[in-house]
Amino acid sequence: MTDADTSGHIDISNSEAHWQSAWEAADAFKPGTPNDPRPKYYVLEMFPYPSGRLHMGHVRNYTMGDVVARFRRARGFNVLHPMGWDAFGLPAENAAINKSVHPAQWTKTNIESMRVQMKALGLSLNWDREITTCNVSYYRHQQSLFLDFLDRGLVYRGVRDVNWDPVERTVLANEQVIDGRGWRSGAVVERRSLAQWFLAITKAGESLLTSLDGLKRWPEKVRVMQENWIGRSEGLTMRFVLSNVPPDGGSEEDVLEIYTTRHDTIFGASFCAIAPDHPLAVRLAQGNSGLRDFITSCKSQDTSEVSRSIMEKKGFDTGVVASHPFNEAQALPVYVANFVLMDYGTGAIFGCPAHDQRDLEFAHKYNLPVLPVVIPEGENPDSFAIGDEAFTGVGVLRHSAFLEGMTPEEGREEIACRMEDTGCGWRTIHYRLRDWGVSRQRYWGCPIPIIHCEVCGIVPVSREDLPVQLPDDVSFDEPGNPLENHPTWKNVLCSRCGVEATRETDTLDTFVDSSWYFARFCAPQSDTPTDTEAVNYWLPVDQYIGGIEHAILHLLYSRYFTRAMKETGHVTLDEPFEGLFTQGMVCHETYQTADGRFVEPDDVVRREGKVFFSDDPKTEVTVGPSEKMSKSRSNIVNPDVVVARYGADVARWFMLSDSPPERDVYWTEAGIEGAARFRRRFWRLVEAAGDDLCPPESPMPALEGEAAEMRRAVHRIVAAVTDELERLRFNRAVAHIYELVNDVAGFQEQGAGAAWVRREALEFLVKITAPAMPHLAESAWRALGHDTLVALLPWPIVDDSLLVDNMVTMAVQVNGKRRSEITVVRGASQDHIAQEALACDKVEKIVDGREIRNLIVVPDRIVNIVV
Numbered sequence: 080m081t082d083a084d085t086s087g088h089i090d091i092s093n094s095e096a097h098w099q100s101a102w103e104a105a106d107a108f109k110p111g112t113p114n115d116p117r118p119k120y121y122v123l124e125m126f127p128y129p130s131g132r133l134h135m136g137h138v139r140n141y142t143m144g145d146v147v148a149r150f151r152r153a154r155g156f157n158v159l160h161p162m163g164w165d166a167f168g169l170p171a172e173n174a175a176i177n178k179s180v181h182p183a184q185w186t187k188t189n190i191e192s193m194r195v196q197m198k199a200l201g202l203s204l205n206w207d208r209e210i211t212t213c214n215v216s217y218y219r220h221q222q223s224l225f226l227d228f229l230d231r232g233l234v235y236r237g238v239r240d241v242n243w244d245p246v247e248r249t250v251l252a253n254e255q256v257i258d259g260r261g262w263r264s265g266a267v268v269e270r271r272s273l274a275q276w277f278l279a280i281t282k283a284g285e286s287l288l289t290s291l292d293g294l295k296r297w298p299e300k301v302r303v304m305q306e307n308w309i310g311r312s313e314g315l316t317m318r319f320v321l322s323n324v325p326p327d328g329g330s331e332e333d334v335l336e337i338y339t340t341r342h343d344t345i346f347g348a349s350f351c352a353i354a355p356d357h358p359l360a361v362r363l364a365q366g367n368s369g370l371r372d373f374i375t376s377c378k379s380q381d382t383s384e385v386s387r388s389i390m391e392k393k394g395f396d397t398g399v400v401a402s403h404p405f406n407e408a409q410a411l412p413v414y415v416a417n418f419v420l421m422d423y424g425t426g427a428i429f430g431c432p433a434h435d436q437r438d439l440e441f442a443h444k445y446n447l448p449v450l451p452v453v454i455p456e457g458e459n460p461d462s463f464a465i466g467d468e469a470f471t472g473v474g475v476l477r478h479s480a481f482l483e484g485m486t487p488e489e490g491r492e493e494i495a496c497r498m499e500d501t502g503c504g505w506r507t508i509h510y511r512l513r514d515w516g517v518s519r520q521r522y523w524g525c526p527i528p529i530i531h532c533e534v535c536g537i538v539p540v541s542r543e544d545l546p547v548q549l550p551d552d553v554s555f556d557e558p559g560n561p562l563e564n565h566p567t568w569k570n571v572l573c574s575r576c577g578v579e580a581t582r583e584t585d586t587l588d589t590f591v592d593s594s595w596y597f598a599r600f601c602a603p604q605s606d607t608p609t610d611t612e613a614v615n616y617w618l619p620v621d622q623y624i625g626g627i628e629h630a631i632l633h634l635l636y637s638r639y640f641t642r643a644m645k646e647t648g649h650v651t652l653d654e655p656f657e658g659l660f661t662q663g664m665v666c667h668e669t670y671q672t673a674d675g676r677f678v679e680p681d682d683v684v685r686r687e688g689k690v691f692f693s694d695d696p697k698t699e700v701t702v703g704p705s706e707k708m709s710k711s712r713s714n715i716v717n718p719d720v721v722v723a724r725y726g727a728d729v730a731r732w733f734m735l736s737d738s739p740p741e742r743d744v745y746w747t748e749a750g751i752e753g754a755a756r757f758r759r760r761f762w763r764l765v766e767a768a769g770d771d772l773c774p775p776e777s778p779m780p781a782l783e784g785e786a787a788e789m790r791r792a793v794h795r796i797v798a799a800v801t802d803e804l805e806r807l808r809f810n811r812a813v814a815h816i817y818e819l820v821n822d823v824a825g826f827q828e829q830g831a832g833a834a835w836v837r838r839e840a841l842e843f844l845v846k847i848t849a850p851a852m853p854h855l856a857e858s859a860w861r862a863l864g865h866d867t868l869v870a871l872l873p874w875p876i877v878d879d880s881l882l883v884d885n886m887v888t889m890a891v892q893v894n895g896k897r898r899s900e901i902t903v904v905r906g907a908s909q910d911h912i913a914q915e916a917l918a919c920d921k922v923e924k925i926v927d928g929r930e931i932r933n934l935i936v937v938p939d940r941i942v943n944i945v946v
Contacts, residue, residue, distance in 0.1 A: 095727055095854040099201055107870045108148075108203040111157040113616035120156035121617050122148045123597055125625030125633070126163045126210075129189040130170065133196045133718050135665040135708055136626070139734040139744065142851075143662055143809060144624045145202045146735065149850035150804045152203070153874040159617055160203060161600040163210030164190050167218075168589045169247055169263060172523040176555045182523040183551070186213055196718065200727045201853050203870065208603045212592040217599065218525040219546030220608040221591065226528060226539050227647040233279050236537060240356050240421060241516055243271040248559065249520045250275060252588065253422070253513055255632065262632075270356065270378045276527060276585065278515040280639045284309055286653065287512075287638055296658035298741070304630045310511025314340035315495050316425065317504040319351060319401035321413065325366055335359065335401055335413070338424030338509055342498075343490030344431040346479040347452035349442060351401045352394060352416035354426040360415045363397050370395050370415060377417045392441040393417045401429075404503055405480060416441060422513055432469065439469045452479050453487060515636065517588040522553055522561040524586025532573035532580040541574050547582065560584055593633055594640035597623075597655055609649045622807075623656040630661070660807055663743040665734075667714040669703035677713035681720070705745050716746055728852040729754045735851050736813040757817070758855055761848070764824055765859040768841055773834040775864045786832040792822050793840045794881040795904055800847045801877070811918070813851065819844050838863070843875045891916045892943045893925050901942070909936045916942040 102108065111117065124144035127137060148160035164186075171182035178185070190211065197204070210217055228234040242251040244261035250273065255262040280287075288309045291302045321333040335351060353360050355377035364370040373395040394414035403409035411429065418437050419428055432442035433451040442449050453474040454460045460477035476482045482490040498504025518527070526547040528540035540547055550568040553561040562568060562584040573580040595608075601617040602610035625633075634656070641655040670678040672692060683700050684693045692698040708715045721730045733754040737744045782790060796819045803812035823840050826833070841863060849856035849869045856869045889912065891899045899919040903912055913934055916922060926946055933945040 094858050095199070095201060098854045098857045099198060101857070101868060102203070102870055105868060105871065107868060108152075108158075108160060108205050109207065110159045110205060113612055115157040117155055117157040119159070119616060120151040120622075121159045121620045122151065122622045123159075123161065123600070123620045123624070125623070125629060126165050126593070126596065127193065128168060128170070129164045129166055129186055129193055131189040131192055133193055135716050135718060135721075135734075135746065138200065138718050138730055139665055140624060140626070140662055141197065141200065141202055142731045142734045143660070143740055143807070144622075145200075145204075145731075146804070146809060146850040147622055147624070147807070148203050149853065149870065150874070152870075153846070153850070153872065155873065159208075159600070160205055161208040161210070161603075162197065162202075162204045162206065163208075163596060163600070164193075164212065165589065165593050165596075166190065166211050166213035167524045167586075167592055169249070169521060169523070172521055172555070175523075181551070183213065186211075199722055200718075200731065203853070208600050210596055210599055210603055212525075212589075212596065213523070215546050215548055218592070220599070221525050221587070221595070222528040222540070222545050222547060223542060224595065224608050224644065224647070224649070225587070226542065227649075228278065228643055229539055231643075231647055233282070233643050233646065234276060235279065236274060236276050238272060238274045239277075239516070240270050240272050241275055243269045243273075245269055247521075250516055250518055252516050252590070252632075255590075272356075273518075275516045275518040276529075276583075276587075278517055278591075278639070278643070280515045280636075281510060281512055283639050283642050284311070284510040284512050286642060287635065290638075290654060294654065294657075294659070297656075298627075298659065298661055301627065301630045301634065301659060301661060305635055308512065308631050308635065310509075312340050312509050312511075314338055314424075314507055314509060315342045315491070315498065315504050316507045317342065317345075317404060317429075317498060319404060319411070319429070321399055321401050322410075323399050325363065333359075333399075335427055336425045337427045337429055338507055339429065341431065341434065341487075341491075342494040342504075343476060343479075343482065343485075343487040344434050344452050345403075345405065345429065345494060346476075346482065347431040347433050347450045348403065348411055348429040349432060349448040349450065350414060350430040350445075351411045352414045352419050352428050352430055352441070354419045354421040355415055355417065356421045357415070357419075357426045359399075359413075359427075360397075363399070363415075367397075370397065373415060377415075390418070392437060392444060394441060394445060396445075404498070412447075414441075414445075423511065424509060433465045434469050434471055436469045436471075439465065439467075443467075450478060452476060515588075515639070517591055518585040519588050520560045520563075520584075521586055522549065522555075524589060525592065526562075527583040527585055527587055529583040530571055530573055530580050531583065532576065532578065534578055535573055535575045535580075538573055538575050538580070544574065562586070590632060590636050591640075594636045595644060597637070598641075598644065598650060607649075609644070614650050618650060618652055619655055619657045622658045622660065624660045624662065626664075627661040634659070660740070662740050663738070664707045665716075665746055666705040666743050667708050667716060667746045668705045669712050669714045670700045671703060672698060672700060677711075679713045680716055707743075708746070721751065725751060725755050726758070726854070728855045729758055732757065732813070732852055735809040738810060740807060740809050757820075758852065760824075761820060761844075761852075761855060762859065764820060765841060765845070765862050768837060768863075771829070771834055772838040772841070772863070773831070775838070777835060777838070779839075780831050780835055782832045782836065785826070785828040786830070786836045789822065789826050789828070789833075789840065790836045791881045793819065793836070793843055794877045795886075796822070797843050797847055797875050798877045798882055801874070804850070808918070809851075812847075816844070816848055816851075819847075845869060846872060846875050887939045889916075889939065890941045891919055891922055892941065893922060894945060895943065898922055898925060905939055909938070912936050912938075912942060916944065 122144055124140050148158050152158045166186050171186050174185045175182045242256050244251050244264055244266055246264040246266040247261060251261055256268050260267055288311055291306055316336055316338050319335045321335055324333045355374040364374055394416040397413050399413040400410040401413055430438040432439040432449040434453055449465050451463055451465055454463050454477045455474045476485045476490045495506055528547045530538040532538050550565055555561055557564050569582045569584050571580055571582050597620055598609050598614050602613035637655050642653050644650045670683050678692055678700055682693050683690050690700045690702055692700050706712055733751050737750055796815050799815045800812045845856050845859045860869045886902050887905045888900055888902045890897050891901060899921045901915045903915055929946045931946055935943045
């Protein structure tokens, strides 16, 4: 096969397809069995939703995963690198409504299209393990897991106020509400009371929290996000005796329980407030139409943390009063307030306006007292006053009876002891985390295997009757859940008593589907949800790759689901992902016409330093900032167009080379053209070597002079690339490969030793480039006289003796204090040394966007950074 002409141009369409076929024929990416003597390595990218087309974010994500898989394979690991489809979900159902196509057909067509795109990228995937979550072969096992969880009390049904998306017309979990809006639709979420199925994730709250410290190979920001979401706090539950409760609205003694972490401020309390859906509010509203109207208005408000902090604080005075627990003469009015949530604590607070901003805004609105009880050091407690901002800093307790002069910490301990002694309060550990509501009022999801019988109540479907399959003949003409509206599907006989009953018509949240797929990949043909030998061998996933946007939703759910599967005997571990990498987004500048319409990159032309709309060359287009590629901004670059124009290798190379992988990459024509130029240069370098190479497998002759130094440089760079790939620093590995290309191109020495070194250099270069540009590597390997596949070859072996004398360790100081050290080649350039120093983890954390005022390199000794 001819891969290139004399100009260095490679026939992309032929060479890439050829090598993809060769890999497939050789079963190059099929993993070994659990008996394989090689160490295992499981690399997994978050599987995609089959929307129909890949975007450049997919290309970046899967390229990174593929580099890891190819690198680990070459390093002697038994690699599992599977792919599947997160195929249930609302977009398919919406397509059925809008396009009159069945969700199954829409999904199947999209999968077929995206699979072709993935294969065109040359990804080293084991397609024999392909999973599609909407296939009954997958969700029948999910239903079995659901029943196992139900048996162990990990699933339950309860009536609870839930987040209702009025556009999608379904329930959302708390984690799916972003700033008070549905995570997909963007609609303002409402609160409704519905019977739902829940996974008892709160039972694992402490485990999910404490185990975060052990996830050493997870980004710190992800661990912090999960820690904050779980939200463990140590506080006190206090009992406030109520009075003036209407006779028909209460019992002989009404008590309001309040959870707080600031019980030290109890003497600054001026009111109590309860959530609109608090049981007391519901009782009081039965005889109060004004309160009923107020509660109704609260149900449509945005309840996100951000919105609650900025919205106008409103309340309704119930007329009920609470006795201050330490001052019987002080009565605290009880309000129903729009900024108090039932989801936090007990759904009730005591308001200390001086030391909480929301309480302060509420107090100002309703003319309630504001008494500061935490006074900053040095301030006069009698004159210290609160203006428009609450004081939340440190200080000393004043105006606080027996707490006078204590620190807040001492005050909290004293209050807790006194309330425990009297039985009026108790120490409480609280979690922000709430049980995971998994019921969705939609058709295109996994059916919940439950029967509702008027005689027997809730009846699990017997395992012999699994799977409960979705009906094909559904209509989307009526609003609401098609399963609820189906004329026959929901009608069934109770498996216990035989009377007529109904199926559960809610389906499972699609995040359930993605919470265990990584375990199914270990043995996707197993007759049980998991195969014990397979999951014990392959799990945990050694390297998981995906977006930071899944830090809470998918990753937290997967961690919990793994624990639940362990409790029910399906796996033997708690944590599913040993290593996690979150890649940055792919961005592109935006283009807008004068009327505000966004224009796609392919529809603009540049002329005389200006940008014009190609459909109307006289219409000038404004170039906007580079933003995440999205349909709404019309700044998407089509991967198919890029692959057709430049080839998959160029797209992959650009995704890896432009910026650190955890940061955003900015797509530019200059960038992709630069990647294409590098590929051409690489090919010319290999092709031009020709007669200057010794035959393959020739023994190494005696080396001296430039040849010996060249070999030393080659091994140094291969060692550096190896280290960078181990650390997932793809862009730095690319930089070293550029360096090696330059070195090989500049090596002009002749003779037997030079011919041998040149061949070794080129062969090493091909092998270390292969994970990123696999098709080019195969063509180059063939041009060097080999008939084997690079994809099956081991990684180059570095001669450590060539590195010893040439390396030096340098201390790295920040503002005069030693923070780290780096090892570089002796005599390395100052620019290279500076780059290495700034890339140190400890240095990166300290600098973190701060201005670098000076950077001093003392060659072979020390680097001092001044910020």
